[in-house]
Amino acid sequence: SKNIVIAIDGYSSCGKSTLAKALAKKLHYIYIDSGAMYRAVTLYFLRNRINLQDAQAVKEALDAVHLEFHSRDYQTHITLNEEEVSDEIRHMPVSELVSEVSAIKAVRTEMVKQQQRMGRSKNIVMDGRDIGTTVFPNAQLKIFMTADPKIRAERRFKELEAKGENITLEEVFENIAHRDYQDTTRLESPLIRAEDAVILDNTNLTEEQQLAFALDKITKLN
Numbered sequence: 001s002k003n004i005v006i007a008i009d010g011y012s013s014c015g016k017s018t019l020a021k022a023l024a025k026k027l028h029y030i031y032i033d034s035g036a037m038y039r040a041v042t043l044y045f046l047r048n049r050i051n052l053q054d055a056q057a058v059k060e061a062l063d064a065v066h067l068e069f070h071s072r073d074y075q076t077h078i079t080l081n082e083e084e085v086s087d088e089i090r091h092m093p094v095s096e097l098v099s100e101v102s103a104i105k106a107v108r109t110e111m112v113k114q115q116q117r118m119g120r121s122k123n124i125v126m127d128g129r130d131i132g133t134t135v136f137p138n139a140q141l142k143i144f145m146t147a148d149p150k151i152r153a154e155r156r157f158k159e160l161e162a163k164g165e166n167i168t169l170e171e172v173f174e175n176i177a178h179r180d181y182q183d184t185t186r187l188e189s190p191l192i193r194a195e196d197a198v199i200l201d202n203t204n205l206t207e208e209q210q211l212a213f214a215l216d217k218i219t220k221l222n
């Protein structure tokens with residue numbers, strides 16, 4: 001039988017990865033955090049001071065980037081040229097540049113190619129911005145997540161604060177608003193709900209309720 005792909009897209013800090021991980025764990029699927037790939041590329045660009053306007057430099061950088069996921073315990077463990085960067089890619093310098101890097105066509109083409117390869121023969125849950133529209137337009141289940149931006153900022157702020165990041169709620173809110181704007185207005189596969197995606201607004205839902213919603217959709221697949 002054909003492998004199953006669950007695509008979860010939506011705005012920044014909507015809880016996509018929380019739901020995706022819970023689903024993967026419940027169903028014994030592989031979880032792939034596509035945002036981590038754009039973040040790791042961004043980290044490489046930052047460290048190597050790649051000029052985003054320089055197409056040749058961007059191409060060479062992409063050729064020099066080797067990403068790998070190491071799946072343990074349904075968390076994201078990603079290496080950039082063999083170096084574990086899972087924590088560093090969550091820090092603000094990366095968050096502030098990632099939407100600019102991910103708007104570059106050459107970057108998207110390469111990431112989409114790698115993502116499609118990862119979902120070719122395995123049951124996967126992948127979250128991102130263009131999974132249901134571009135990466136896996138034939139995914140059996142597509143969920144489009146959204147939530148009140150203030151609630152999203154508060155949730156993300158608490159997470160970052162707990163990790164000891166020195167940041168204000170306003171900065172987090174600004175970054176989320178900035179990424180939502182960039183991600184929805186870029187030319188290359190902008191964030192948009194796939195026509196056949198179900199909407200999940202989790203402003204007032206617990207994690208358990210979100211998981212139940214998704215599992216219900218899955219049992220109804222045939």
Ligand code: C5P
Nearest residue numbers: 034035036038098099102128129130179
């Ligand atoms: O999912 P996460 O918030 O970590 O993604 C970081 C950024 O990567 C997003 O704001 C977006 O600019 C980009 N991204 C993307 N396409 C994806 C996943 C992430 O453009 N499929």
